[in-house]
Amino acid sequence: MNALKDRIALVLGRLTGQILHLRRKDGATALPGLVSGLISKNLLSSLSKNMTDGVVTISGTNGKTTTTNFLNFILNNAGFMFVTNTAGSNLERGLISAYANSVNFLGGYPKNKQRLGLFEVDEAELARTFDQLRPRVATFLNLFRDQLDRYGEVDSLVSRWQEMVKGRSEPGCIVINVDDPNVCKLQKYMSGDVITFGIEDENLKITELYNVKDARFCEMGNQLQYDVLYMSHLGKWRCNCCTTARPDPMVSAQNIILKNDSCIFDLVVKEFRYKISIDMPGLYVIYDAIAAAATAYALGVKTDLIAESLNQVKAPHGRQEIFVADQKEIRILLTKNPTGFNETIKIIIPDSKSVGINLLAILNDGIQDGEDVSWIYDADLEMLKKYNVDLVCSGTRASDFALRWHLAGLDPRLVCSDIEVSLYKALDNISPGGRLEVIATYTAMLQVRSILTSSSGEVENEIL
Amino acid sequence: MRSYDSPIRVVSMYPDIMNTYSDRGNLLAIQYRALQLGIKIVLEEVSLGDPFPAQCDLVLIGGGQDQEQKRIATDLKIKTSQLQAWAEDDVSILAVCGGFQLFGNWYRDIQGNYLEGVKIFDMTTIAPRIKNFRAVGDIWVTSRIEDVGEVVGFENHAGQSYLGAKASSFASVRYGKGNNGIDKTEGAIYRNAIGTYLHGSVLPKNPRLLDYLLANALSHRYNEDLKPYFSSHSPFVLQAQNAAMDVTRKKSEKNDV
Ligand SMILES: [Zn+2]
Numbered sequence: 001m002n003a004l005k006d007r008i009a010l011v012l013g014r015l016t017g018q019i020l021h022l023r024r025k026d027g028a029t030a031l032p033g034l035v036s037g038l039i040s041k042n043l044l045s046s047l048s049k050n051m052t053d054g055v056v057t058i059s060g061t062n063g064k065t066t067t068t069n070f071l072n073f074i075l076n077n078a079g080f081m082f083v084t085n086t087a088g089s090n091l092e093r094g095l096i097s098a099y100a101n102s103v104n105f106l107g108g109y110p111k112n113k114q115r116l117g118l119f120e121v122d123e124a125e126l127a128r129t130f131d132q133l134r135p136r137v138a139t140f141l142n143l144f145r146d147q148l149d150r151y152g153e154v155d156s157l158v159s160r161w162q163e164m165v166k167g168r169s170e171p172g173c174i175v176i177n178v179d180d181p182n183v184c185k186l187q188k189y190m191s192g193d194v195i196t197f198g199i200e201d202e203n204l205k206i207t208e209l210y211n212v213k214d215a216r217f218c219e220m221g222n223q224l225q226y227d228v229l230y231m232s233h234l235g236k237w238r239c240n241c242c243t244t245a246r247p248d249p250m251v252s253a254q255n256i257i258l259k260n261d262s263c264i265f266d267l268v269v270k271e272f273r274y275k276i277s278i279d280m281p282g283l284y285v286i287y288d289a290i291a292a293a294a295t296a297y298a299l300g301v302k303t304d305l306i307a308e309s310l311n312q313v314k315a316p317h318g319r320q321e322i323f324v325a326d327q328k329e330i331r332i333l334l335t336k337n338p339t340g341f342n343e344t345i346k347i348i349i350p351d352s353k354s355v356g357i358n359l360l361a362i363l364n365d366g367i368q369d370g371e372d373v374s375w376i377y378d379a380d381l382e383m384l385k386k387y388n389v390d391l392v393c394s395g396t397r398a399s400d401f402a403l404r405w406h407l408a409g410l411d412p413r414l415v416c417s418d419i420e421v422s423l424y425k426a427l428d429n430i431s432p433g434g435r436l437e438v439i440a441t442y443t444a445m446l447q448v449r450s451i452l453t454s455s456s457g458e459v460e461n462e463i464l
Numbered sequence: 465m466r467s468y469d470s471p472i473r474v475v476s477m478y479p480d481i482m483n484t485y486s487d488r489g490n491l492l493a494i495q496y497r498a499l500q501l502g503i504k505i506v507l508e509e510v511s512l513g514d515p516f517p518a519q520c521d522l523v524l525i526g527g528g529q530d531q532e533q534k535r536i537a538t539d540l541k542i543k544t545s546q547l548q549a550w551a552e553d554d555v556s557i558l559a560v561c562g563g564f565q566l567f568g569n570w571y572r573d574i575q576g577n578y579l580e581g582v583k584i585f586d587m588t589t590i591a592p593r594i595k596n597f598r599a600v601g602d603i604w605v606t607s608r609i610e611d612v613g614e615v616v617g618f619e620n621h622a623g624q625s626y627l628g629a630k631a632s633s634f635a636s637v638r639y640g641k642g643n644n645g646i647d648k649t650e651g652a653i654y655r656n657a658i659g660t661y662l663h664g665s666v667l668p669k670n671p672r673l674l675d676y677l678l679a680n681a682l683s684h685r686y687n688e689d690l691k692p693y694f695s696s697h698s699p700f701v702l703q704a705q706n707a708a709m710d711v712t713r714k715k716s717e718k719n720d721v
Contacts, residue, residue: 145484149600149620153484153529212483221535365711371601372618377489377665399700399707403668404489406700407496415703 006046007107013100014107044092045132047099050109053080053116055133056295057126060141060183062340063288064090064120066280067141069316070292071118074309078301082116090122092129116299124151127160131169138165139175139295140183141287144232145214145378146337147370154214158182165189175294177287178246179234181215181224197294198249199286200268201256202228206235208342208380218242231283232339251294253286260351267293267307274307280320281347284340289313318445320347323452327432330423330452334445336370338378341439345383348437356388358436360426361405361412362395362419362444369441373397381408390429394422395444419447471504472681477525477543478511478536482563485620487526489665490558493674494522501695503682512539516546520555522681523547527561527663530573530591537579540566544582551584556680557657560666564651564659565589565623574622585652585659586628598622602712603640603662605650607673608633611691615670616708617662625661627652634660639716656680669704671697 048055058068068084075082085098098119102109109115121129123143130138140161143154151157162185165174171192178184179198187194206229213233218224222241229235238245250269253276257264261281267274267290278285289310296306315321323330333348335341348357365371381404391412393402402415413429416422426436438448476491491507498505508517512535528536547567551557559567568587571579576593591597603619615635624644627633633643634651642650642661651660658677660666667674683690 148485149618155529155531210488212488213480216481217535372485372620372664374486374489374618374664377486377492377668378483396711397707399704400664400669403700403704406698407492407668411700415700 010100010107051117053114054136055117056137057135058120058139059126061144061146063141066288067291068120073313074296077309082118084118090120091125127164130164137173137298142180144339149372195298196249197251197290200252200254210380212378253290269303272303276310329435332438341379358390360392360438362440363397363401364395364441364444365397366443376404385409392426468503471506472521472685473519474507474522475520481532482526482528485527485663490667493667521684523557525559525563551657554656556677559659586630589623589625591622599641604638604712605635607635612673617664617666619661
C-alpha cells in the first residue's frame, strides 16, 4: 500500500517537473519534490532504500556542487547508474525531486539495474535527513562561517554533525577532510570505515593579511597550532596540550601549482600518484577534486579511472562558468562567505600588476544569499588594493559593498542596484578580447546567468 | 584643522575569538576615519592571557558564539577591575553583541550556564530555553545620544537583555527587535561606554556613531572636551547608511503585511 502511494507521489512529482520544464518556470528543481512529499511522508526514506548501490551524500559549507559535479564525471566513467541533484537543489524537497525526475512514467525503475543516489546536501539539512538517506558514504568537506542568520553559528553545526554520525543506524563509511579540525573530529564518533583526504604541500601558505578561523581550539580548550595554514582554519594543525593532531590523509593533493585559469597537482592515493590538471582555478577546486576522489575511492572505483576522470572535468553552472558576449568573456564566480571570497580574489589577481582587472561585484541579501551582509568585512578585499581595478558594485546591497571596497582603498566607478544595467555598464569599459570578472552571491549569480543566457538565446531552466 | 600629535590608544579585545559577526569592520572604520582626520592610532590587541596596556582611550569588543563567550569569561574576570576603572574614567567603549552581553551583570546562555559579566552596564541577559527567542534581521534604531542619531545594522542574538535601574538604553528601536523584542530598547550606555547588538559592521556605515566614539577617545586623551565634528563624510559612507535604512524599512514593512 505504502509502495503504491510512493509511486503515485513520484509519478505526480515527475509530471509536475515535466510541466514546469515545458513552461520554463523557475523552481523546476524543487517543486516536484514538494508535490511528491505532500502525498507521501517518509518518501525520502523509502526512495533511498530503492538505491541498490546505496546513497552518497556530499556536505559542507563550500564546494558541495563542484564536488558532486566532479563525482558525476567519475561515476559516469565507472559505469554507475545514478540519481543526482546536479542543479544544486540540496534541501529535502530537492532530493525527492531528483528521485521524482529519475523514475519512469509508472514511478519505477528498470529492473535488474544497480542504482546509486548521489546528492549534495545542505549542511544544516543533512542532520535532518541523515536517518532517511542512510548514506553508504557520507562525505564532509568543511565548515566555515556562512550565512549566520540562516545556519546559526559554526559550533552548533559541528555538534549536530557529531550527534548525527554518532546516532546513525547503519555503519556505512564517512569521508572526511582532515585539514578542517572540526570535520576531522567526526572520526571519533564513527565505528564504521573512515576515508581521509587533505592537502600535503608545505610550500602552500595562506597569503591573506587578515584571516578568520572557525576552528581554533582542541577539546581541552587549548589553541591549535598550525605547521602550515592553507585557508581559513584548514591546514596541518596540532595541539600541544593533548597531542591530537591532523592525521596523514589517505587521499591527498601534492606539488600544487595554482594558475589563473587552472590548477595542477599530484593526486596521491596510497602508493599511486597521478598528475591532474583541471581547467578551473583556485585552491578550493583542489579540495573538491580530492574530496571527489576520496569518495569514489570509498565506493571502490579504481584509482586510474578516478585520475582519468578528474582530468576531464568541467565547471558546473555558475561556478567559474565563462560566457562570451560581444567578444568579451564574462566569468561568474559564486561567493557567499569570507573564505570563499578570499579564494576568489586570489583567482582574479593577475600575474602582473600592470594588467588591469574589470570587476563587477554583486551583493544580494535574499534568504539564499544570507540576509546579513556583514561578512564582507571578514573577507580580505585589501588583497586587491595594489591592482588596477575597474570596479562596478551592484545588487540589493550595492551600497554596503561599495563602502567596503572604499575602505579597502578601491572606489567603484559605478554603484547601481540594478544588475542588468550594471552588467552592461561594466562591459562598456572592456575592449573585445577582454574579460569581466563577476563576483556574485547566489541569487545574483542566477540573475547574471539568466541575463546572459536569455540574451544569447540559450534555454536554461535547470536552476532553482 | 587642529593637529593631534598624541595618538589615541585603541584596545581591541579578543579579536581572534570575539569576531563572529565581522567585528573587524569596526576597527577598519576607526582606522579609516582616524587617517582622514589626521588622528594617530596605536592599536593593542589584547587576547587570552595578555595584559592590558597602561593607557587606553578606546576599547572595542565584538561578538562570539556561546563557546567563545565561555572561553573568555574566566580571562575577563581578571580584566574586570581595569575595565571598570576605564569606564569610570570616561574611556570610550564600544561593546557589540556577545561583548555587550558580557559587559552587563551576567549572561545565562542557552545551556543554562551563567557567565559573570564586567558589570559596566546594569543589565542582565538570558537566552531563554523554552520559547526559543532569536532576534535575526536588519535593525534601525534612534540613539538617545543626540550627536549619534539614527543607527542601522543587523542583529542576530538568542539572548534577551533587560536593563536595570542604573542603566539607560543606547537607542529606541524603529525596526527590528533590539534588547529583548519587548520594550523597544536597544543597547545600553554608561558614561562613554556604549553596548549594542548592532553589527553590520556598525561603524563603517554609521558615521555619527563612529565620530562620537572617536571624539570621546580624543577627549580622554587630551583631557578636554573635544568635539571636533569633524570634516564631512565620503559619499560612499552616507550612501551606505541611507541604503541600509531603506532596505531595513522595506523588509520590515513587508514582514508586517
Ligand atoms: Zn589539546
